[in-house]
Amino acid sequence: MRVEIDGSELEVTPEQTLLDAIRATGGDVSTLCFDARQAPFGACRVCLVGVEGAPGPLPACTTPCRDGMRIDTRDETALRVAAAVVELVLSELPEPPAAHTELATVASRLGVGIDGPVRWPGPTHERRHDERHPYLALQHELCISCGRCVRACDEVQGAFALTATGRGFSANIAAGLDAGFRDSTCVSCGACADTCPTDAITEITLLRLNGQPPQESTR
Numbered sequence: 001m002r003v004e005i006d007g008s009e010l011e012v013t014p015e016q017t018l019l020d021a022i023r024a025t026g027g028d029v030s031t032l033c034f035d036a037r038q039a040p041f042g043a044c045r046v047c048l049v050g051v052e053g054a055p056g057p058l059p060a061c062t063t064p065c066r067d068g069m070r071i072d073t074r075d076e077t078a079l080r081v082a083a084a085v086v087e088l089v090l091s092e093l094p095e096p097p098a099a100h101t102e103l104a105t106v107a108s109r110l111g112v113g114i115d116g117p118v119r120w121p122g123p124t125h126e127r128r129h130d131e132r133h134p135y136l137a138l139q140h141e142l143c144i145s146c147g148r149c150v151r152a153c154d155e156v157q158g159a160f161a162l163t164a165t166g167r168g169f170s171a172n173i174a175a176g177l178d179a180g181f182r183d184s185t186c187v188s189c190g191a192c193a194d195t196c197p198t199d200a201i202t203e204i205t206l207l208r209l210n211g212q213p214p215q216e217s218t219r
Helices: 018-024 076-091 102-109 148-157 191-195 204-209
Strands: 002-005 008-011 048-051 070-072 136-139 162-165 172-175 201-203
Touching: 002 018, 018 048, 018 070, 048 076, 076 102, 136 204, 148 162, 148 191, 191 201, 201 204
Parallel strands: 002 070
Antiparallel strands: 002 008, 048 070, 136 201, 162 172
């Protein structure tokens, strides 16, 4: 079957998603909760695209291709909603994301500034670090609840050391039922840090290189 992406036709299979098809043409759309090593999640709604005949933008990472689909990666509504989602995510952080992070890159691609005032000011997450693991640091205030670290631990490594906790503004992650990485089933593979788009989980040595002093471990 065939689909059309930004005016170009492509042969696809029923197993392919819109994101698969878009990337097969050399194009791309921004994502936050997507990692090609994991099953598509469709939680962040940053990968929205326009599809002719659809009532609204669709998430590219979880929507399967259908014969005759006409996909517009430059759809104004999709881009506006995706940018608003990223703005809301940034509004909860106590500080702008580091320039090297995936979140900062996505914000830049969508034209969302990371250093200026946010459109929706409100509560921000309290700075809270867990450095009980010998190699990994968990910076809770940078967690955006994308779920990638939990799924990397479950689906890729099979360690099941991380758990999603809370809802809404209080959503976050915990290691080892909040006993910390050291006392969890963590095998120190680093898959969680590798997939994290914000540095909420990162290597302790990288924090030291960036000049951050050791933090008091918290639950």
